[in-house]
Structures are given as structure tokens and as C-alpha cells.
Amino acid sequence: MGRLVVVSNRLADPRKAAAGGLAVALGETLKRTGGLWFGWSGKIVEDGTPGEGELHVHQAGSVTLAELDLSKEDHDSYYRGYANGVLWPVFHYRLDLANFESGHLGGYRRVNQLFARKLYPLLKPDDIIWIHDYHLIPLAAELRAMGCENRIGFFLHIPLPPPPILAAIPSHEWLIRAMFAYDLVGFQSHLDVQHFAHYVKAEATAESVGANQFRAFNSTVQAEAFPIGIDVADFQRLGRAREARETYETTVKEYSRRRLLIGVDRLDYSKGLPQRIRAFRELLLAYPENRHSATLLQVASPSREDVDAYNDIQHELESLCGSINGDFGDFDWMPIRYIHRTVARKRLPGLYRACAVALVTPLRDGMNLVAKEFVAAQDEEDPGVLVLSRFAGAAEQMPQALMVNPYDTHGTAQVIQQALQMSLGERRERHAALLEGIRKYDVHWWCREFLRTLGEAKQPPSATEQNAA
Template sequence: MARIVIVSNRVPSSAARGPQAGGLAVALKDCLKDGGLWFGWSGETAPQTCADVKIGSVGKIDFATIDLSREDYRQFYVGFANSALWPLLHFQPGLVEFDRAHFETYLSVNRIYARALAALIEPTDLIWVHDYHLIPLAYFLRALGVENRVGFFLHVPFVPASLLSVLPRAEKLLRMLCAFDVVGFQTHEHLRDFEDCVRNMLNVTTDVAGPIIVDNHPVLAIATPIGIDARSFARQAKRSAHSRVAKRLDESMQGRALIIGVDRLDYSKGLPNRFDAFGRLLDRFSEHRLKVSYLQVAARSREDVAEYQRLKRDLDRRAGEVNGRHAEFDWVPLRYITRAISRATLAGFYRKARVGLVTPLRDGMNLVAKEYVAAQDPDDPGVLVLSRFAGAAEDLTEALIVNPLDADEIAEAMHQALTMPRAERKARHEKLFEKICQTTATTYCRDFLSALLGGPYDVLT
């Protein structure tokens, strides 16, 4: 079987490479169970960026990393990737900060990644590149003579041509994306938006079966939604609900219902609207006063990006306003934490929560929605309130679907969830759980790698 080479901007840290790894490592564990290579940035800065590779191993997996210079980190990662591409792909053109030098550094770093990777790969390797930081990578690999099958998966949303064209150099970037053999998206909507861009910006026909031909190169565009191992997560949640920390949460709640939200501290997650919505729940539905608490976990990220610093200050203020207006001496209605909590601990918290609040302004998929569903007690489940603009909403239609820009609609959905009869909660949960058991991390890896290989690929053999 071909060796799998995973490429991502950031390689899991040493502490995250074992069985407790989270995020992308969890999603890809099945396709790496027989070994493979994971290549990308070390997370460290050096005097200069170069293609010198450091290699280490954990079990059967080799981890190959390079360092970035501080200036390349600033221009490639903070600059173009997260101050231009990230807001654009999350439908926030007003937040796009384009700098020609940042774009050129973005290309330069991808060129260095390609040179370092080309020295490591073998002729039969399947190369699977992840996310928006590395859109030009296949283009530069081809320039070095690499003929391996190279696939790309975008974990964030994609945008239609009318929006992508806002970005300077968008056409060049789109052509580079089409140098991959397979390009995967989380939802059919994102796939349609990609086809719209190819059709309207590159003047290429997309209404034919099979690959799209761009610059004489066939690129197959597919939708392969990412998932979780729902049954395993359900078992973990059941165990974690009896942990010491979960019991501490129980004691602090004093019999009140729990609403929970878990996100990175990011403007795409709709957190200001969510805080306002919780305040309106207490304003409009007085029966919930003293009877419900909302726990928002929002781990800080990208703290060197100015927009994220402004967001944290805004949320601090809004949380203070909600609590200042509604709190009693023995009740803090909104609990707001800006540090990470382990996935195992969160599993237990999800199981205890009457409402799971997942209301991003845009999201590629949002696995918190699926984890919340998986964690529920099937005999007395909570209710998922889900943004219509999360990729998960394409499939999880039995959730309470809301527009995340409408704080009153979110408040009404929270009220509906808190007062929903048990029979309806069970019926909704049963259908949702069945769906998340069908679209898993295993099916995600299998479907993408089968497309990349050009035939069936069984990640479990």
C-alpha cells in the first residue's frame, strides 16, 4: 500500500503526537495507523527560513519539520494567511488586509515547503495537503518535477467568484489550487462555490462529469465532509461525566440547566452575537432566571493578530454587561473561559449540557456540533442549536437551525431547547446520532484517499 504523506502548516507538537492528540491528528489517525510521514512547520522560529528538515518519529509515524524566520512567520502566517485569506474565506471581506509583500512571502514559504518535501518523498507516496496556508504547494511541487498524486483538502469554507475576486491575485491563487489532482471541500455548497470560481474567473467549463481541466491539468473537485468516531466519543463522554472535574461542575450548577459553547476565540464564531442572545434570553424569558447558566469556552488563538485582540476586549465587555445586569449574589449566569480545556473533559461537560450552542457566522464543518450530539445521554438528551452557516448544518437538519446574526432568533431557539419535551428531544437526537455515525473520520479519510488513488482505499486494512 502507498505511504501516506500528510502536509499541514503546523505539525502536531511532541506533546500532541500520542494517543490523546486532538484536531487534525484525531481525524487522520486511521489513515496513519500503518505509518506515514507528516510534514510542515515546527512552530518554532529561526534566524532564517530554509529547507533544512528535522525528523523525529512516534511509533510508525515520521514527523518532518522546518523552522520559519520571524519575518516569514509574520508575513506568511499572520499576514497573508490569517489577515487576508482567513477573513475572505469566512465571508468577511471588510476585514481583509492585503499587502503585496505578504503575498510574495506566502508564495516564497510554499516554495521552500515544496523544496524540503520533494527531498523526502518516494515515487509511490500519496501526498495529502491540508488547508488554506498551502494552496500553492502542488504548483511548486510540479515545478520541481514531482509526479506523485497530490491532493488538497480545505477545512474552512470556500467563497463564490463574486467574493473571491475581491482578493488581489485571486486568479493566480486559484490556478495554483488547480495544480492539485484532487481538491476536497467540507460541503456541497463549498464545492459549488469553487466550481463557480473556476467557471467565472478562469473561464473553464465545470458542467461535465469527472475532472475539470485547468491549464491542461485535470483536477477532481469533491465534497468529503469530515467527521468523528461518534460511538467512541459517546463512550468517553459517559465516562467523563463521572470524573472529578465533571462533579465539580455539577456542584457549581446547583441543579441549574447548562448551556455550553466551545470555540476558538475567533471573529468567525459569532461569539458577540451569542453573548447578546443569552442576555436577551434572560430579558425576554424570565422563567429561566436563576435556572440556567451558560458556559462559554473560547480558547485564545492568533493573539498577534490585531482583530483577535479587539475581539477579546469586546467579549470581556459583553460578558461583564450580561453578568452585571442579571447576576445575583449566588448566580453568575455567563461563565466565560479563554483557556483550552481537554477534549476528554469537554466530553463530560457536553453530556451534562441541556443546550449545545454552535452559532458561527461561517464554518467549514464545526466538529463541536457532532461531538455535542455524540456525548448526549440517549434517554435524556440535550438539544443542539446550530448556525445555518456551519458546514454541519448541511446534514444535521434535526438541530434547531438559526441565523447567527439574529440574536433574538438564537434566544428563541435556546428557550425552545430548554422547554422542549423529552420525547421530541429523544426523536431529534436519535436521527442526529445516526447521521454522525455514518459520516465519520474513517469515511472522511477513505473517501478522500480513494479519490486521490483513483480507486478504493480502505483505511482499515
């Protein structure tokens, strides 16, 4: 295998990898191949020229990091305007929140062209290029137009919606056509692959030329599911460290008279947080034995607080939590402990371990690694129960969890009650199966399997073939 080149919107120093992140997944291969990681530096140049940006290249051990500054106009249109104002809501099935009239598509294309111009001179003929996520869908097409003939793979970390939703995006044909510049396109779930296949056959009149291989626009692309995992052993080591043990002991002592439920999410409309809180209210109403007994610890990390939709959901969540605590709380018991800040990762394993039930109930999610982290953190002799939305990508891999429809408030409350009442034998059986699955399909499997499949994919199209498309 040649040198691995990773391209993502943001990049991290692989020597300082946080468990579960891209740095863990890719760090080993980057180090082994003397790889290159390319992405936005995080710096916004207020008076910068659109379509231009300074590139900073430096070494992190054997890995080269190449960081590109963006002008404010480019950042606002590419990142805030199109990637997060159009693609994020649509790909999470929220057409009502997409800003189709913003006119930011030009900035999205311009920044992808900028990435290509800055990356191309750094490439070597035998490099394997792996591009990540919705910010950079057209990057391979831009590289091909410049003459790049390397193998290029793409992985979408968020869901791909079905064709009728995808087709609501203005210029959706251009967006999906750009995917045919890749040799391999990876998705989180088999459902996402089905959505891609249905779209390209219906909208691009693509023909199937092999198992999950599609030909259109004079090019062939392979589409496969590669569900991302976590580094189970590393997360469990984190759970044995001092900070996690202290968190566990403190939490158990603080809530010694309670059964704890936990939710850990970014504050995002895709996570189903208001629906979860309403289901907890229904639990207290329908099963009053949980009053003064069950406490929900809900962590909602700040996210994109300058966007109206996120402010709206924050206010709704705070109002719901306050209402439930006011209606049901007492001097010695508060039903919900709502935390609107980021909890240090090193403390999360201890927090998970102290809880009897995890509520992972997004309305739509590409994968959701909290579900896997909760399982990894549990005491195998007395494990907690995972309640999981059927609309999370993780649901395909984790059928032993208790599945819920987060839109069904009463049904979700019933399943939470089932989780709280589950026998030790059933908890052990379900947990053992879940743990076996996340160990087998961990983050290292994900990386190896994607790169192996990319290496075996058809030869990349020539620049002549691409330009003729």
C-alpha cells in the same frame, strides 16, 4: 495503495493523537503504510534566512515525521501576514478585516516553495500526497514544477467563499489556478464545491468534463465535498474516563438548580460570540422565566492574541458578559460564566453531558466539530439539544439540530427558548438521528473516502503538461 504522505502547516505525533484532530483521522493510514508527515516544526529562527530552514527528520513508530524550521521573516509573512491576515478573513467572508496592502504574498509563495524543495527529495514514486488547508494551497503547483507526478490531493478545512468575495483577493487568479495542480480538491460542504465550480467557470473559463470535474490551464481537477467528522467511539470512551466523569458530577452538583447552556469556541471573530451573548440577553428579556434558572457557560480559548481584531473581540465579549451579569445577576445566580482559557479535552465530554443546550452559532465555519462532540457526549435517554448556526458547515449534515441565523438576535433567542422547552420525546428523536449521522460519517469515513476518491481520480498531469500551462 502506496505510502501516504501528509503535509500540513503543523504536524503531530500520531502516537499521541488528540481525539478529533488530524492525527486521529490520518494516524491509522500513516501507520499502515509507513507514511510520512511533513510540516512546520513550530520553531521560529529569529536570525534565519528567508526561504531557508533546517529540516528535522525522525521516527514516531512506523511513521516518519519531517519538521521544518522557519525564519522569523518567513513566519511573519507566510503565516501571520498572508495565511491569517488575508486568506483566513476573506474565506470567512470578512473582507473588512483582510490586510490586502501588507505585501505578504511573496512570503507565502516563498514558504510554499521552501516546503516543496524540502519535501521533494523525500518522496517515492508511488507515494500518495495529501496536503491540508489554506496555508499550503500552492504547494502542489510548486511540486509539479519540480517534476513531481504523484497523485496529490488537497483538503480545505475552512469555508470557500462565493466568487465575488474570493475575487477581492489580489492575485486570486494565481491562487485558484494553483488548485488545478491537484488531482482532487476536497471541501467541507457541497456549498463550498458550488462556490468553487462557479468561480472556475466564471473567472478561469473552465469547462466541466465530468461530475464535479473541471478543466482549465491544461489540467483537470476533481472537486468534491468530504465533511470531516469525529471519532465518535473514541470521544465516548473519553467521556467514560475519570476526568470526564468528575467534571460531569462536579458541574451537575454546582449547578443543580440551573439549566445549563454551553458554548465552546476559540476566541475568533468567525465564531459569532458577541452575537450569541446578545441573543442570551434577549432570552432573559423576552422570557423572564429563565432568570435565576438558565446559566450560559461560555468557554473562549485564547487565539492569536497579538492580532488587533482578536483583542477587539475579547474586550467586546468581556464587556457584554459583564454588562449582562451586572444587569441580571444576583447573589445566588450569575447568568454567564465566561472562561477565557482552554479547557482540557479530557474534561469536555463531561461538561457537554451536564448541559441542556449547546450553542454552536458561528457567523461562518468550515465544519465545527463542537456540534458533533456535543451530540456524541449526550445521555441517549435524556439528551441535550443542539442549537446550530445555518452558516456552519455542519448544518448540511445535521438538519435535526435547531437552526438559527446568528445575525438575528431575537430569532436566536426564540430558538434557544424552544430548546429549553423541548419535550423529552422530541429531544430523544432528534438526538438519535444526529448520533446516527455522526457515527456513519465519522472521521475514519472522511479519511477513507478522500483517499479512495483520490486513488480513483484521473492520472496526475505530467511535469511537461504542467510547465506548458
